[in-house]
Amino acid sequence: MDSPIDADVVHRYEHETWTRCAATYLDHFAGLTRETISLLRDAANIQPGSTVLDIGSGPGHVAGALAEAGAAVTGIDFSARMVEVAHRHYPQATFLEADAEQLPFDDASFEAVVSNFVIHHLARPDVVFREVYRVLEPGGSFAFVVFERPEAQSSIGAFFEAVAAHHDSDELPHGPLFGADRSAYAAPLNASGLSDLHVETHDILWRSDSVDPVLQAFLEWGNIAALPQDVQQKIEVTARENLESYRDGASYAFPHAVLLGTAVRSG
Numbered sequence: 001m002d003s004p005i006d007a008d009v010v011h012r013y014e015h016e017t018w019t020r021c022a023a024t025y026l027d028h029f030a031g032l033t034r035e036t037i038s039l040l041r042d043a044a045n046i047q048p049g050s051t052v053l054d055i056g057s058g059p060g061h062v063a064g065a066l067a068e069a070g071a072a073v074t075g076i077d078f079s080a081r082m083v084e085v086a087h088r089h090y091p092q093a094t095f096l097e098a099d100a101e102q103l104p105f106d107d108a109s110f111e112a113v114v115s116n117f118v119i120h121h122l123a124r125p126d127v128v129f130r131e132v133y134r135v136l137e138p139g140g141s142f143a144f145v146v147f148e149r150p151e152a153q154s155s156i157g158a159f160f161e162a163v164a165a166h167h168d169s170d171e172l173p174h175g176p177l178f179g180a181d182r183s184a185y186a187a188p189l190n191a192s193g194l195s196d197l198h199v200e201t202h203d204i205l206w207r208s209d210s211v212d213p214v215l216q217a218f219l220e221w222g223n224i225a226a227l228p229q230d231v232q233q234k235i236e237v238t239a240r241e242n243l244e245s246y247r248d249g250a251s252y253a254f255p256h257a258v259l260l261g262t263a264v265r266s267g
């Protein structure tokens with residue numbers, strides 16, 4: 001039976017995790033997460049001049065790309081380190097340190113809200129959806145991307161198998177939508193006032209010239225450096241072997257299925 005979620009523990013854990021990953025995220029995880037920028041742009045109907053909020057903007061590549069295309073974009077993230085990196089790399093967008101649970105904006109401030117690979121990490125997604133509703137203009141769109149079912153995540157699966165083989169790990173703290181079926185999004189979104197939820201699956205590839213950035217991303221994310229040295233080495237060797245099976249000619253291609261969700265503030 002699932003143990004009850006302690007939302008404060010999840011919130012703290014996520015903050016620590018992404019703060020640890022901030023300095024290298026653009027060289028590691030962004031190789032995967034930038035693949036969905038155009039999906040979000042089209043789903044939220046973002047045009048030159050649109051006012052856009054990016055929730056959980058991380059190191060800023062999503063907000064940066066949308067601003068480069070002419071939108072007026074603000075990114076928020078609760079990790080100060082992520083915000084620092086985003087400022088440095090993407091001066092065309094505005095970035096603020098803020099918690100998605102308490103957005104520092106007036107009601108109806110944005111024409112579109114996007115969130116890329118964040119919602120499944122949230123401790124209290126219902127609270128964040130209410131904030132999305134509040135800051136959207138009537139008629140505004142919300143578009144988000146999250147991972148699809150866990151079995152459809154090649155690189156993550158390769159890493160988790162390596163951890164399971166060598167480390168008797170306790171389950172990591174995670175929020176209510178982590179690994180959830182698409183149907184789980186309907187209740188909290190509808191309760192927030194957002195409507196017309198539409199969810200579809202997209203297949204994307206994390207392409208990389210080498211296994212290293214993918215492996216390093218997960219070692220850092222899983223805080224493997226905190227484990228005894230012999231365990232670290234075993235996990236690294238097995239994870240590398242598992243990831244090698246995704247070689248595609250001279251490089252690597254890791255398939256992932258994601259959910260693209262859209263909803264609107266109708267009134």
Ligand SMILES: C[S@@+](CC[C@H](N)C(=O)[O-])C[C@H]1O[C@@H](n2cnc3c(N)ncnc32)[C@H](O)[C@@H]1O
Pocket residue numbers: 014015018019029030033034055056057058059062076077078079082098099100101115116117118121122
């Ligand atoms: C997996 S990263 C995604 C980063 C970026 N959106 C991307 O597409 O790669 C999740 C990000 O959400 C941020 N985050 C998680 N919970 C948050 C919250 N409650 N408020 C603000 N940011 C949050 C983390 O700090 C992290 O930068």
